[in-house]
Amino acid sequence: xxxxxxxxxxxxxxxxxxxxxxxxxxxxxxxxxxxxxxxxxxxxxxxxxxxxxxxxxxxxxxxxxxxxxxxxxxxxxxxxxxxxxxxxxxxxxxxxxxxxxxxxxxxxxxxxxxxxxxxxxxxxxxxxxxxxxxxxxxxxxxxxxxxxxxxxxxxxxxxxxxxxxxxxxxxxxxxxxxxxxxxxxxxxxxxxxxxxxxxxxxxxxxxxxxxxxxxxxxxxxxxxxxxxxxxxxxxxxxxxxxxxxxxxxxxxxxxxxxxxxxxxxxxxxxxxxxxxxxxxxxxxxxxxxxxxxxxxxxxxxxxxxxxxxxxxxxxxxxxxxxxxxxxxxxxxxxxxxxxxxxxxxxxxxxxxxxxxxxxxxxxxxxxxxxxxxxxxxxxxxxxxxxxxxxxxxxxxxxxxxxxxxxxxxxxxxxxxxxxxxxxxxxxxxxxxxxxxxxxxxxxxxxxxxxxxxxxxxxxxxxxxxxxxxxxxxxxxxxxxxxxxxxxxxxxxxxxxxxxxxxxxxxxxxxxxxxxxxxxxxxxxxxxxxxxxxxxxxxxxxxxxxxxxxxxxxxxxxxxxxxxxxxxxxxxxxxxxxxxxxxxx
Amino acid sequence: xxxxxxxxxxxxxxxxxxxxxxxxxxxxxxxxxxxxxxxxxxxxxxxxxxxxxxxxxxxxxxxxxxxxxxxxxxxxxxxxxxxxxxxxxxxxxxxxxxxxxxxxxxxxxxxxxxxxxxxxxxxxxxxxxxxxxxxxxxxxxxxxxxxxxxxxxxxxxxxxxxxxxxxxxxxxxxxxxxxxxxxxxxxxxxxxxxxxxxxxxxxxxxxxxxxxxxxxxxxxxxxxxxxxxxxxxxxxxxxxxxxxxxxxxxxxxxxxxxxxxxxxxxxxxxxxxxxxxxxxxxxxxxxxxxxxxxxxxxxxxxxxxxxxxxxxxxxxxxxxxxx
Numbered sequence: 068x069x070x071x072x073x074x075x076x077x078x079x080x081x082x083x084x085x086x087x088x089x090x091x092x093x094x095x096x097x098x099x100x101x102x103x104x105x106x107x108x109x110x111x112x113x114x115x116x117x118x119x120x121x122x123x124x125x126x127x128x129x130x131x132x133x134x135x136x137x138x139x140x141x142x143x144x145x146x147x148x149x150x151x152x153x154x155x156x157x158x159x160x161x162x163x164x165x166x167x168x169x170x171x172x173x174x175x176x177x178x179x180x181x182x183x184x185x186x187x188x189x190x191x192x193x194x195x196x197x198x199x200x201x202x203x204x205x206x207x208x209x210x211x212x213x214x215x216x217x218x219x220x221x222x223x224x225x226x227x228x229x230x231x232x233x234x235x236x237x238x239x240x241x242x243x244x245x246x247x248x249x250x251x252x253x254x255x256x257x258x259x260x261x262x263x264x265x266x267x268x269x270x271x272x273x274x275x276x277x278x279x280x281x282x283x284x285x286x287x288x289x290x291x292x293x294x295x296x297x298x299x300x301x302x303x304x305x306x307x308x309x310x311x312x313x314x315x316x317x318x319x320x321x322x323x324x325x326x327x328x329x330x331x332x333x334x335x336x337x338x339x340x341x342x343x344x345x346x347x348x349x350x351x352x353x354x355x356x357x358x359x360x361x362x363x364x365x366x367x368x369x370x371x372x373x374x375x376x377x378x379x380x381x382x383x384x385x386x387x388x389x390x391x392x393x394x395x396x397x398x399x400x401x402x403x404x405x406x407x408x409x410x411x412x413x414x415x416x417x418x419x420x421x422x423x424x425x426x427x428x429x430x431x432x433x434x435x436x437x438x439x440x441x442x443x444x445x446x447x448x449x450x451x452x453x454x455x456x457x458x459x460x461x462x463x464x465x466x467x468x469x470x471x472x473x474x475x476x477x478x479x480x481x482x483x484x485x486x487x488x489x490x491x492x493x494x495x496x497x498x499x500x501x502x503x504x505x506x507x508x509x510x511x512x513x514x515x516x517x518x519x520x521x522x523x524x525x526x527x528x529x530x531x532x533x534x535x536x537x538x539x540x541x542x543x544x545x546x547x548x549x550x551x552x553x554x555x556x557x558x559x560x561x562x563x564x565x566x567x568x569x570x571x572x573x574x575x576x577x578x579x580x581x582x583x584x585x586x587x588x589x590x591x592x593x594x595x596x597x598x599x600x601x602x603x604x605x606x607x608x609x610x611x612x613x614x615x616x617x618x619x620x621x622x623x624x625x626x627x628x629x630x631x632x633x634x635x636x637x638x639x640x641x642x643x644x645x646x647x648x649x650x651x
Numbered sequence: 652x653x654x655x656x657x658x659x660x661x662x663x664x665x666x667x668x669x670x671x672x673x674x675x676x677x678x679x680x681x682x683x684x685x686x687x688x689x690x691x692x693x694x695x696x697x698x699x700x701x702x703x704x705x706x707x708x709x710x711x712x713x714x715x716x717x718x719x720x721x722x723x724x725x726x727x728x729x730x731x732x733x734x735x736x737x738x739x740x741x742x743x744x745x746x747x748x749x750x751x752x753x754x755x756x757x758x759x760x761x762x763x764x765x766x767x768x769x770x771x772x773x774x775x776x777x778x779x780x781x782x783x784x785x786x787x788x789x790x791x792x793x794x795x796x797x798x799x800x801x802x803x804x805x806x807x808x809x810x811x812x813x814x815x816x817x818x819x820x821x822x823x824x825x826x827x828x829x830x831x832x833x834x835x836x837x838x839x840x841x842x843x844x845x846x847x848x849x850x851x852x853x854x855x856x857x858x859x860x861x862x863x864x865x866x867x868x869x870x871x872x873x874x875x876x877x878x879x880x881x882x883x884x885x886x887x888x889x890x891x892x893x894x895x896x897x898x899x900x901x902x903x904x905x906x907x908x909x910x911x912x913x914x915x916x917x918x919x920x921x922x923x924x925x926x927x928x929x930x931x932x933x934x935x936x937x938x939x940x941x942x943x944x945x946x947x948x949x950x951x952x953x954x955x956x957x958x959x960x961x962x963x964x965x966x967x968x969x970x971x972x973x974x
Contacts, residue, residue, distance in 0.1 A: 166834045197829040239831050245808060246791040246833060248760075334809020341794060341807060374698070375706040380717050405794060405829075406805045407812040410743050425721055432720045433765060435687060436713075438694040442706040445695065453691060460687055464680035471676065471731050473669050473738025477801040480794060482828040544657040544673065546798025548829045551837035555825065628706065635702075 073540065086513065086610040102613060103209035106217050107196030108511060111504070113220065114188045118497070119580070121179035122573060124172055130567040131169060135554050141168035144411030163235065169552040170237035177240030178231065178258070182265045183224055185496050186354065186380035191272045191306070192420040193503045195298045196511055199277060200604040200611060201294050203285040203620045208278040209431045216271035219264055227261030230254055239550060241351075244332035244343040248324045256325055259318040266311045266318075269357070276300055287622035291385070294602045294625040295378060298385040299364025301393040306353045306360075310396070314350035317343070341406050348399035356395040358492055360388055361497035362459075363430055366452055371501055372600045373449035374441030377626035380433040387426035395421045403469060405479045413472065427463050431456060446598065447521030451502030454529040458494025461579040462487060465540065483543025486536040494532055501528070501579060508583060513610040517585035524582055527575030534568030556569030582592075594639030601627050605640070662824060662845070663800035664817040668738040670801070671942055676731055710933055715945040742802065745815035751784035752776070757789035757950040758832055759839035760890050769868035770955055772890020774826060774843040776818060776952075777861035783815040789950060794830035797843055821847040834901065841890070847887040881965030885960045890953065897971060903940050904949060916943040927965050934961060 087104045097105060124612060131138045142383045145168045195213065199206050204399060230236060234254035238247040257584050280293070280301050293301075321343075323329050330336025332343040371378040376382065400408060400416030443449070465487045468474045478484065509515050542561035547554060554562070596605040602625045607616055631640040657677070658670055694761045698706075752774070753764040762772045776782045786795060788808040795814065796803045804814035828839035846861035859867070871888060872881040886892055886907070894903035905915075910925050918941045923929055932940060934956060936947035956964075 073846075164834065166837070168833075169833065170836075237833070243792060243831070246831070250791050250833065334807075338809075346863075375700075376709070377711050380712040383712070383717050383721075385860045404841050405803050406792075407810065410739075414739070417735065417739075418732055421732050424728055425725055428724045429717070432689060432707055435690050435694070435715070437692070438698065440707040440709040441694070441698045442700045442704060443695055443698050445702040453695070456691060457684075457688060460684055461680075464676075464683060467676045467680065467728065467731055468673060470728075471672060471735030473665070473674050473742065474676070475735070476739065476742060476803050477669050477673075477798070480796070480866075496699055541657060545659055546796070546825065546827065548796060548827050550831040553837045555840075633702075643675070 075630065085612060086608065087613045088513070088610050090613045099214075101206070101214055103195050103199050103206050103213060104511070104611065104615075106213050107192055108196075109188060110192040110195055111221070111225075111511075114192050115182050115580070116181035117179055117224070118188070121176055121184055121578075122576065124179070126569060126573050128169070128172055128176060129566040131552070132554070133566055135556045135559055137165050140440075141165045141172075141523060144168075146169075166239060166552050167235065169240075170550075171231065171235045172548060174236050174239050174573050175228075175231050178227060178236075178262070178651050180492075181240055181354075182227065182262050182424075183220075184267055185358045185492055186265075187220060187272070188500050189365065189496065189503065189546050190276070190300055190303055190357070191220070191268075192359060193500070193507060194296075194303075195272070196602055197507060198297060199279065200299055200301055200515040200607060200615050201602050201625075202280065202283060202314040203288055203603050203616065203622055204279060204283040205614050205616070207275045207423065208283055209275050212271050213275055213558070216275070219268035219271065223261050223263075223265035223268055225261075226264060227258055230257030230261055234258075241244055241347060242318075242321060243347075244321070244324070244338075244340045245306065245327060247336065248321060249335075249495040252536050256322045257322050260392060263318045266315050270311050271444055273311075276414045277308065280304075284620050285622060286335065291382070291626060292622060293385075294362075294363035295367035295381065295384050295388075296602075299360045299367070299387050303357050303360045305422035306392050306395060310350045310353035310357075313346065314354075317346040317576055320346070341403070341408060344403050344406055345399070345408075348402045349396075353392075353395045353489070355488075356391055358496045359459075360391060362455070362496040363388065363427075364435060364457055365499045365503040365506070365522055366459075367430075368600070368602065369448050369452035369506060371628070372506075372598050373446060373452070373545045374438045374443045375444075375599060375628045376437050376441040377624070377628060378431075378433070378437035378440075379439070381626070382427055390426040391423060394426070401475075401539065404472060404475050417470055417472050417475075423466075424466060424470070425461065431460055433461070444598075445522070447518060447525055448502045448506035448514070448598070450522050450525035450529075451498055451505060454525055454532075455498040457529075458490055458498060458532060464488030465490060469546070471483040478544060481537040481543035481547055481619045482547045482549055485549050486539035486543060489536050490538075494536075498528070500533075501525075501576075504583070506598065507580075507604070508586070509597050510604055510609045510611070512587060514586045514589070514590045514645050515593045515597065518584050518587075520578065520582045524575050524579035527578060531575050533573035535565050535572055536568070538562075538564040538568075539587050552611050569609050594637060596631060597642040599631050599633065599640040601625055601626065605631070606642075659799050660942060661799070661801070661816045662819050662822070663802065664932065665738065665742055666799075666819075667803045668734075668741065672731070672734045672738060675734065677707075678688065679727060679731075683765045685936035687843070705886075714973075728903035738841065742814075745783045745813070749781040749815050751783050751785060754784045754786040754795065754806065755789060756786065756795070756828070756839075758791065758948065759828070759835040760870060760893060760950065760957065761795070761826060761828075761839070761841040762890065764955075765865060765868070767865055767869040767924070769865055771868055773841050775861060775864050775868070776843060777847055777848040778818050778821050778845045779848050781815055781817045785973060786814070787814050791832050792830050793828050793832050793839065796827045796829035797825040800843075803829055818843075818845040821845045838893075838903075871963060877970075878963050878966040882960075882963035882965070882970075884968050885956075885963055889956065891964075894949070904945055907968055911968040917941060918943055918947075927946045931961055934964070 074556055087102055142163050142165045145163050322332050324331055330338040332338045332340050367378055381490045398420045400412055401420045404413050496547050505521055539563035542558045547558045593609040595608050603620050606620055630643055634641045661667055661670055755762040764770045780813055786806040787807045793806040794803055795806055800816045802816050804812050820858055822845055824843050826841040826843055871884045896902050896906045897907040897908050899906045913925050914922050915925050916922055938947040941947045941950045
């Protein structure tokens with residue numbers, strides 16, 4: 068503890084010492100790594116690849132909607148591809164039509180984005196990297212389980228994608244019965260098995276995070292000294308562990324129904340297809356909060372760091388995460404207002420749904436108050452954070468239309484819903500994820516990216532996003548149902564606008580990817596603390612050493628922005644000198 | 652009534668409630684979005700980082716403010732809930748005197764049956780009279796969606812679901828399927844024809860009123876016209892024309908035109924002559940003899956179509972052969 072000037076030590080570490088990337092080399096050192104940072108990085112590459120795959124499919128779908136009828140020769144291409152691989156053409160006795168291919172594409176888009184990208188994106192990729200360091204721990208509680216989670220993800224990916232590609236699954240990512248159990252010719256079992264395995268991957272991550280946060284906090288890291296990102300990950304992990312098994316059970320029941328001919332959901336054998344929807348949404352609604360809570364956590368970190376202000380209303384934000392996790396379990400029935408469930412149930416679910424809107428609103432107001440009287444730096448991560456706040460607010464407010472019964476009856480299963488959940492899942496989670504990636508990129512790779520082009524990507528993504536999805540609100544309330552290959556000509560103008568937006572959006576995200584990849588080649592060294600964050604991950608060098616900290620870090624207030632000051636000479640933030648800082 | 656940015660012309664008694672609540676939430680949303688965005692922009696401009704200037708101190712929390720912005724929105728959402736609840740109760744409480752029509756959904760068509768025994772592929776209703784639909788599905792879940800009426804209800808196999816409405820103005824409006832139901836989900840369209848019910852509206856006297864239409868539909872075979880004309884009417888009534896063209900073009904199923912008397916290749920390699928018996932069997936048990944190049948997708952019309960209607964349909968086939 069003799070170092071009077073902390074920065075000198077960091078300088079020497081980041082330029083000379085071994086870090087987690089350089090400490091060992093070779094394929095095996097990655098494939099069998101137990102280091103949470105390497106696993107996080109592998110997850111990052113895996114989920115971002117899934118995002119670009121799912122995004123490419125979205126662009127094909129959008130391009131198809133340029134005209135009301137057939138636009139692209141979908142069936143021709145698919146049948147040609149099928150003819151190249153004998154096993155495909157054997158399964159498809161009759162050639163596919165454009166309708167079939169379209170239905171497969173939106174199923175694939177939804178399944179990839181939900182199961183392979185959004186759910187693991189923030190917790191498993193960024194969370195894995197950041198959580199132990201933020202906490203001041205050397206690793207997660209169960210490093211082997213952590214690696215197991217990643218391999219389960221890989222296996223799940225292979226199952227899900229090959230199942231959908233080779234058999235042309237066309238049920239939508241929701242697998243609604245009885246279409247999925249006795250009508251469709253496609254292999255639901257392999258795909259549901261894929262989703263089942265991915266569920267375990269998600270449970271492993273969640274369990275690990277809960278145990279790590281409970282047992283591995285260093286001295287001084289009390290619950291209310293945890294950064295809000297950790298509170299968000301903790302709330303998320305609870306949902307992952309409690310809700311995901313229900314999805315597993317449900318998918319097994321689907322498999323049993325198809326294989327053994329049990330009549331759980333099949334009305335011709337006395338089953339109830341609406342029961343399936345209850346099971347499915349009992350998981351999939353809480354899963355929405357698995358997707359959005361970590362995004363809110365990232366936003367809390369970004370607003371605080373880039374405003375150089377302590378987060379406003381820390382406890383309200385922390386408790387609102389827990390409130391959302393709890394209430395999120397009680398509102399699944401709002402996906403089923405038109406399904407034929409009992410009227411009383413419908414009314415109860417409507418009331419409960421509105422209760423979730425309050426904790427979300429609290430967070431937005433608190434982020435806003437955090438910026439008040441701050442010193443706001445519009446660096447790339449902050450641009451994404453501001454974009455997130457605007458888009459997520461629209462996502463939240465349009466939820467009011469859907470929670471209200473009279474309006475939901477009209478809007479259910481239209482493009483209004485499609486726009487609403489893209490505003491929350493993409494405008495919310497994906498944008499916050501991008502903000503988080505840009506925020507922690509210097510920490511993860513040790514390199515700074517080009518700030519200007521990063522900001523340009525954030526701007527393009529923001530404008531293009533609104534152009535893509537605002538027309539969908541309009542056409543939805545005018546009566547355009549979702550999952551439609553053909554559509555009535557009166558909706559064409561909205562579809563064309565949306566498609567133009569989607570391609571710009573693709574361009575913006577591709578630019579963001581280019582900015583990040585280029586930084587690996589320009590090799591501009593990142594300082595330990597480029598943004599002025601006061602949480603613990605900014606105390607260790609960029610990239611961090613294998614064990615994260617040379618010695619157990621001193622834990623203070625995670626939002627004490629005055630503990631770090633700008634060092635103009637080295638263009639980075641450094642700890643305030645010991646003599647100035649109050650000693651503990 | 653006019654159409655607005657977000658809505659088609661409202662044409663049911665519920666529509667004003669739905670639209671009113673929609674615009675109420677819309678303006679609340681606009682207010683909050685504007686508030687949040689302007690504060691965001693003001694803060695970003697006013698407090699943007701200037702080198703050498705540190706952030707100014709301000710309280711880290713303010714219980715009164717935080718409670719305020721938790722409780723005030725709670726009141727607003729309670730109002731929204733109450734409004735939506737009232738509208739919903741209305742939608743789910745059909746009046747006793749409502750005119751009942753049975754609906755059967757199947758992949759991918761709608762079938763409407765009236766108390767007189769009439770059937771149709773399009774929904775015909777009188778204006779300004781409550782109508783109740785009692786719906787069931789033959790296969791998977793569908794959802795009846797009439798945007799102009801702002802109503803939607805899933806149609807579930809193995810149980811009845813119901814919906815009611817009262818149309819305001821005569822006209823023709825879209826019916827769409829809103830729950831994904833497989834290959835031709837997006838083509839599972841139909842129309843609702845609202846008939847004039849007001850004798851004082853003389854400009855609409857050319858259209859048959861609902862009673863006249865119902866009489867026609869209950870007995871589509873007219874004595875004073877060629878049988879094939881009746882057959883043509885029946886194919887339109889039952890929605891056959893959604894999948895079978897009468898001009899030789901290929902739709903979901905083979906065209907009616909020019910097929911009578913020809914030899915048809917079936918799936919499985921057999922061939923059959925398109926004669927009276929083939930047509931009859933194809934209507935009653937369609938998937939027993941599926942033409943090559945087509946999918947076995949046609950639902951059976953057993954119980955829906957009467958024997959003498961089949962005679963008329965066969966006459967229509969023969970007539971199209973001659974044309």
